[in-house]
Amino acid sequence: AQSVTQLDSHVSVSEGTPVLLRCNYSSSYSPSLFWYVQHPNKGLQLLLKYTSAATLVKGINGFEAEFKKSETSFHLTKPSAHMSDAAEYFCVVSRDDYKLSFGAGTTVTVRA
């Protein structure tokens, strides 16, 4: 079975400082992994995805994530947070039965 654990329910950073959102997954095979962002009262938008190509994946808005199979992790980072990064972020793993599993989400607050 595939599942996702987001290790922080809430992350608070100052504008201009790095952001790290942690995600661990479990899977019986090599999955595809995604990060989605949800701004308040909006739908979800894809930030980036890993599909067994390069382990360092670059996404939109300066975000990137590194797939580490040995650690079963897919952490999301951004070197310098912007006020517009305040949102909820979801780590998602594909399953082998036409379904996706979502993590519980991490809420990011950016302080001015």
Next chain:
Amino acid sequence: NAGVTQTPKFQVLKTGQSMTLQCAQDMNHEYMSWYRQDPGMGLRLIHYSVGAGITDQGEVPNGYNVSRSTTEDFPLRLLSAAPSQTSVYFCASSPSGEPFNNEQFFGPGTRLTVL
């Protein structure tokens, strides 16, 4: 393209009432799905469809029905609303019948309250 559209945006029901949440996409996507979002639980899959005429259950299907008569539309029916169905509902679609490697395109959501 309008992308994925959902109606209504907000709805209040009384316990026992039924209603249909509408979802449509104009991208000719094969795969469509319905999720509910509850605080601290991420998104949970209710039902999904890999093409017109084909539907299947997700993680939390009880109390909901779906049908897929056309590629474009994927309505979600609440048979007899219960307070436990108070949630935000998202419809999503993706290009192929296999969502493994594909971006999911999400609608704006329907916020449902059951009294």
